[in-house]
Amino acid sequence: MTADVDGLVPLIAAGDAEAFGRWLAGAERRLRESLRSFAAVVDTEAVMQEALLRTWQVAPRFAPDGRADGLLRLAIRIARNLAVSDLRRWDRRGLVDAKEIEGIAGDLPPDPSPGDDPALRAAIEECRRQLPRQPARALAARLEGGGTERDERLAERLGMRLNTFLQNITRARRFLTECLRRHGLDVAGERA
């Protein structure tokens, strides 16, 4: 993560949600990557969102230690604590193999290639224009929904059955991934 993103921290601590959005754009991939070892036993999407909310809530009290990525390291610690807490809940109910709990801690994941890579943006816009209509509609609905509406509602709005909607999301993802690969960009194989 760049010093510019660390430079957003004082704004975030002062309650600037726009700055938090810019920080999120740079932090999300590494946070998700830090939860990889929990993926089989914890819903990492729910953990991530909860951890990011709590990061926002505690940011006014955050004291940087002078090292890079301070707020991201805090977010990762919060996320891992939440994941372990979830894991223990499942474990008490006998739903998790104890072996799966071992070795879940890890270091700060490496900084991935930037999400705002201009080459990726240019290629994906071109690929999106080539998307068949129904997959394009389904993907657009997910994007416009912004994670606040369930798929059943998005599908209904498009006049699709839920399974058809999900099929179209799969088709859109595979089409874009393959199209990007033809542009020399491997978003599926790349470790975020």
Added chain:
Amino acid sequence: MNGRESLVEAATSAWRPRSAAGELQPHPAWADLDSQGRVEAYEVTRVLRVIETALDPEGLSTTAKAVLARIGR
């Protein structure tokens, strides 16, 4: 698309239900998957979020947008 594939794709949504206390809960589709399916959902989600980020003018994925919606941006 079989039932398992539908569950994996459904679990890639950034939408999550909330508990009575307001905490986010696992997606119902995620809860119905086995370990292998959950790892697959994680990997597919990772790819989708990269795509979403690249498509969004502000570089925000649906995960980021869902969080920002909750803090009232």
